Amino acid sequence: MEVEFKTSQFELNRDVFESVCAFLNRKGGHLFLGIRNDGTVEGIMDSCLEDIASNLVNNANNPQKLNPPYYLSTELIEVEGKKIIYVVVPESSQVHSTNGKIFDRNRDGDFDITRQTEQVTQLYLRKQTTYSENRIYPFIELDDFRPDLFEKVRRLAKNERANHPWQNMTDEDLLRSAGLFRMDHFKGNSGFTLAAVLLFGKDEVIQSVLPHFRIDALLRVENTDRYDDRDDIRTNLLDAYTRLTDFVRKHLPDKFFQEGEQRISLRDRIFREVIGNLIIHREYINPFPAKLIIEKDRVVVENWNRPHNNGAIDPLNFSPYPKNPLIAKFFKEIGMVDELGSGVRNTFKYCGIYTTGAIPEFIEGDVFSTVIPLKGTTQMTTQMTTQMTTQMILDLLSKDPSLSRYKLALAIGNITEDGIKYHLEKLKEEGKIKRTGGTRGKWEIIN
Secondary structure, three states: OOEEEEOOOOOOOOOHHHHHHHHHHOOOEEEEEOEOOOOOEOOOOHHHHHHHHHHHHHHHOOOOOEEOOOOOOEEEEEEOOEEEEEEEEOOOOOOOEEOOEOEEEEOOEEEEOOOOHHHHHHHHHHHHHHOHHHOEEOOOOHHHEOHHHHHHHHHHHHHHOOOOHHHHOOHHHHHHHOOOEEEOOOOOOEEEEHHHHHHHEOHHHHHHHOOOOOEEEEEEOOOOOOOOEEEEEOOOHHHHHHHHHHHHHHHOOOOEEEEOOEEEEHHHHHHHHHHHHHHHOOOOOOOOOEEEEEEOOEEEEEEEOOOOOOEEOOOOOOOOOOOOHHHHHHHHHOOOOOOOOHHHHHHHHHHHHHOOOEOOEEEEOOEEEEEEEOOOOOEOOHHHHHHHHHHHHHHHHHHOOOOOHHHHHHHHOOOOHHHHHHHHHHHHHOOOEEEEOHHHOEEEEOO
């Protein structure tokens, strides 16, 4: 069960952090404050909303309450005319405790395993063997990190949220808050992790920890045996992200697209996701070099992977699996990637417009491959196009139920108002949406 309801009408329930802890330790989940266990929406008192959200975020960053601390973000949503707080709690690559107790989760809910030595041991072993980003380097010190990167991260985090708690933290506290300092409860040592080194480390420190680390960006259009241009990247992940983005902008044409009232760069939207996926979901302890290769009719991206499944990923039916949860969470906090899973769907959406109908490929295996076609040769099936358009409409209406057919057509692109009308009628027939309030009314999504 990956959904938990808490009433929290006037204040946080006492057991909220038991669920947060259990979600972090297991497979993540969705926490709703303002809903009873039976699903009845009670809502949260308006005067209490800000305090409850603030208490949740602040306590999650307080090692006395949640250890190690973990930054959570809240979203205020309205259901049945009542206000509730929604929190996405991802799976963590660390073992967390709350008030000195370790919680895990099964179908029956949260349960305390603190005194169950075997289960605690299995939990630590699973985290350590699965997530190499947790590897501890006890001799790494703050002087091994670049001070300018901390300032860059604070600036980016502030752009995402004006009162982001990292603004008022020391460099060391920021690293601890992001889960980049941890203790090995079996070996008895503690220190900064591989994730910390990859994100903030000086170049020579990264090479001493991972001598094989590099990302190869190549242009192969005229000289297909070697390359026309190359960037051999052996630096921290923040600068690597920027250099890969600059390489793509240098060698690929841009196309602008009107999405709603905003003009966006299709190229940047597509490769923001592709580059983010390469950096975030790579298995770094393997010497296989990551590659981004721009060819005449396609872009191929490869990185070593720890596969959860094998074969092509279907954007309409797949479960995202975080390979480096801490690094993924970090990049999301500074606005460089979207929620896990939405990036793949966005790439399919924008690639179809950028390449006039061609669709990308995401192939999971020991080597994770992404192929972005540059010519419209591979066409979507009618069924896939219909399903994706329907899902886009539902996503847009969930954010703004008052959207007109005209604005929906602008937001989705490559579809007319009559096409939007057709899909809306189909959704009404299927009982997925209904119209309330007449011509000046709103759409209501029916679960």
